[in-house]
Amino acid sequence: MSSLEEIIDQKIGEVRTESLDFSFGEIVNLHSNKELIIQPEYQRLFRWTDEQKSRLIESIILELPIPQIFVIENENGVFELIDGLQRVSSVIQFIDPSLLPPIPPEEKKLDHLVLQGCDLIKNLDGKTFKDLSLRLQLRIKRSSVRTVIIKRQSKSSLRYEMFKRLNTGGEILASQEIRNCSARILGEDGVEFYTFLLEMTDHATFKNCIETLAQADKEKKGDEELVLRFFAAKNAQDLFKGSVRDWLDDYMENIILKKIDFEYETEMENFRSLFAFINEIMGNGAFVKYRGNNPIGGLAPAYYEAITVGIFQVLEQIRNVQNDLVKQKIINTVQTERFRQYTGSGANKRDKLQGRIETIKNALLELV
Known part of the structure; x- marks a missing residue:
């Protein structure tokens, strides 16, 4: 009979992950090239208020740590975002909102995010990405976020359990x-x-x-x-x-x-x-x-x-x-x-x- 340690080791082997630091500029490009997919079945967009989005941008500019995101590598090698959508979509909306889908039910295209409610640098309020200096634009694009990749070789049931545990109890997704x-x-x-x-x-x-x-x-x-x-x-x-x-x-x-x-x-x-x-x-x-x-x-x-x-x-x-x-x-x-x-x-x-x-x-x- 397998020991507890052997059972645990076997489970660990059933899910393969890799951790990389992607810059936000890379994430925007990956999404633009359809190499990073934001699946509407995974998470509905835009649950965050503009103030929440703005404070994320403020944190990036101040080089504060940003929580990691999770993606699944599908059979074609394309990444599908399963956790971190609010962060990713907020940055994309700030840099280039045309890359994001329209908001249902009116199918209204997103406007450029105008920063508001910044509490550490109040001078950022009222600014869009284009209003920032080239230096600050590049700082945002070059800032990185730790990205955990669940590899396509991973057992599907383990990927499934990981997704449930990432999201259960969070405010991003409802039960269904x-x-x-x-x-x-x-x-x-x-x-x-x-x-x-x-x-x-x-x-x-x-x-x-x-x-x-x-x-x-x-x-x-x-x-x-x-x-x-x-x-x-x-x-x-x-x-x-x-x-x-x-x-x-x-x-x-x-x-x-x-x-x-x-x-x-x-x-x-x-x-x-x-x-x-x-x-x-x-x-x-x-x-x-x-x-x-x-x-x-x-x-x-x-x-x-x-x-x-x-x-x-x-x-x-x-x-x-x-x-x-x-x-x-x-x-x-x-x-x-x-x-x-x-x-x-x-x-x-x-x-x-x-x-x-x-x-x-x-x-x-x-x-x-």
């Missing part, structure tokens, strides 16, 4: 954004599942049913998380141990790593058929709370789980029931004390998850 990036890192099987999530998210009836999802959540891929959440609630309640984040992580990883079966064609048809039905019955009032017959508030995830899976489990039995009767039954049921006991405080427990789904299911069966 981390899952999406992690999926890409795991290779073709991960890309296949991520592409599937995107296709389901783009389905018109699903979009209408989750219209009440907050815009801030949509910007953090909350709609994609809802797709994943439906399949997890339908197929993997046994994996739920109290943390929604861990539950969805585990379910997605198990699919990508082929630890559990996922029939794409069947699941796609299930999803589309279900949301066509829900959209016809409830529309954008499907997953909100009610006071009487009046919808209130935004999308409630616990209601979403209960209604989607509860309906799915009896869909064939209730297809011929009048739409108005199904709608009224759901509206009445989510206001019952029984349903509320499964969605209130402490709702993130497996028995509560199962209880709220069963409540919707059993209520609908009363119509048959």
